[in-house]
Amino acid sequence: MSLSIVSNLKGIAIGLSYNSKEILKRLKKTEFVKDIYIAGSSKEHENENGLIQIQKPREILLKKWPEIDLIIFIGSIAASIRIINSFLTSKDQDPGVIVIDNKCSRIVPLIGLHQSNTQNIACQIANLLGGEIIETNNSNDQNLLSLDAFGNQWGWKRSGKIDDWSKLVIKQANNEKIFCKQLSGNNLWKTSESAEIINQINKKETEKPDSTFYVSIFDNHETTWHPPVLWVGIGCERNTSKELITNSLDNFLESGNLSQQSIAGFATIDIKKNEAGILELAKEKNLPIKYFSKEDLSKIIVPNPSNVVQNEIGTPSVAEASCLLAAGEESKLLEEKRIFKNKNFPSSKSGAVTIAVAESKNQYNPTDGEIHVIGSGPGDISYLTNNARKALARCTVWIGYKMYLDLIKSLKRNDQVVIESKLTEEKERCTKAIKIAEEGIKVALISSGESGFYGMAGLLLELLQKIKKENRPYFEVHPGVSSVQLAAAISGAPLMNDFCSISLSDKLTPWSLIEKRIEGALLGDFVIAFFNPQSIERNWQFKSAIDLCLKSRQGDTPVLIARQVGREDQSKKFFTLNTIPLKEVDMLSIIIIGNSQTTLIDEIFLTPRGYLQN
Secondary structure (H helix, E strand, O other), rough: OOOOOOOOOOOEEEEEEEHHHHHHHHHOOOOOOOOEEEEEEOOOOOOHOOOOEEEEHHHHHHOOOOOOEEEEEOOHHHHHHHHHHHOOOOOOOOOEEEEOOOOOOOOEEEEOOOOOOOOHHHHHHHHHHHHHHHOOOOHHOOHHHHHHHHOHHHEEEEEEEHHHHHHHHHHHOOOOOOOEEEOOOOOHHHHOHHHOOOOEOOOOOOOOOOHEEEEEEOOOOOOOEEEEEEEEEEEEOOOHHHHHHHHHHHHHHHHHEEEEHEEEEEEEHHOOOOOOOHHHHHHHHHEEEEEEHHHHHHOOOOOOOOOHHHHHHOOOOOOHHHHHHHHOOOOEEEEEEEEEHHOOOOOOOOOOOEEEEEEEOOOOOOOOOEEEEEEOEOOHHHHHOOHHHHHHHHEEEEEHHHHHHHHHHHOOOOOOEEEEEEOOHHHHHHHHHHHHHHHOOOOEEEEEEOOOOOHHHHHHHHHHHOOOOOHEEEEEEEOOOOOHHHHHHHHHOOOOOOOOEOOOOOOOHHHHHHHHHHHHHHHHHEEEEEEEOOOOOOOHHHHHHHHHHHOOOOOOEEEEEOOOOOOOOOOEEEEEEEOOHHHHHOEEEEEEEEOOOOOOEEEEEEEOOOOOOO
């Protein structure tokens, strides 16, 4: 199962010659590019049925430059620089620029390495197209943290003048000490290799403003990343205008020195589901609203209960109680309720609104979070698909069983974080991935082989189904090469005709049901692949399965035992149903049992499709 990433990125790709046509078409299928062009005039080339537009680059940029986030050139760096030179203004306003050669062998992030996330996008494209990314910025060369950009991948928003951030970046490049004071938000970033040299300010230390950045909800520092941890509780008279609610909120946050960029969402009572002012405000800010019943709100102890509110709607608090409920466990009421009326803002329309703010322990931004379920292949990194490599480059956090993570660790960047777990902790891995993605972070959940074959994909999707669709983070399943595919490939072509795979583990499936599946496969004359055949604890199931097979198939039916496929100790051995050495089979083995047509000649294991008979 795979969904398409819904991207708000406004990107274009321009081929500087007609030879770039096929690369442009590939880029058009990614989430990075909306429109593709070939440099020239429409008279020179055919217009590819409207897919590729033919236009002079300067004419394209005169129209597109103010509105786009990314430009990808296919051609030479020198020509690309000459084209964009007159359009460049400042690095916090210019779109990102990437240059790719005509063979897709070199991908160069040129402009916007920090602010436009160009470096990460270039890395994803390099993995997808199979090219090499050429990076020259200091942060990458010295394995430094991109101070003015890294927060984006942790679900944060940045405040402060670009010049102040640039000064920090320059200090870091000159090997000066950089400090961080984090007051809220996810702190997993500190475990990355790139963050090791950042000095953490504790309560006893004196801050060094010129060399410090902050992670907090407050607006009183020049260089700050703001995590989405604030829940705004709102109660209001019916038909209170959006203008009054907005003005009141702005005043409320400013008086508490709280950042608008740290708002995770709004909360109120469920009878306000059709309150136009609240709905319009949430839509304008692209933030969620959580609704609670009067019964749930009444259970929350608040500092300022109201008898008037109790008598009118059945709960003593809306604003304070709802923001605390929305913020979840271990939350704290940051700002007690204040009531605003039309007289506070004479220009606003009539109405009255009550506002309170609570701080959550956890970030919340599921619309920006992503979970990528990745099948890493049977072992050797060469079996990892380009699509999976792109997803790994996209994700900030990797979660998986340690042995599987070790097989792909050479692909990890220093700014990415790995969370290792044990073999039996599948549910914990999936739950952790969902929680992190709900915070607005991109997560890779990694299985070996193909994640949809006895892997993590099914469990993750079961858990996601329990979350309301509108609150689910985006997810995508990236297919991988299964161990059974490689086992078949190194032995010949035993799966050429109809086949099935059956797991012999009865930890999650009753043995009686497994027996029925084996009997059905035998009745249908399927080639059968057995996964999880035998372990120290499960030492009788495999023999029972072979005994079942011998009731329906000849004793000389060829059988493959492939072990550790795709890894250093890979082996393949051929036997028959009569001669299988049961003691040589373990959890690292894949067993393929031929059908009535399967042959084994000169160690070529083959199930004919029937082509020679036609």
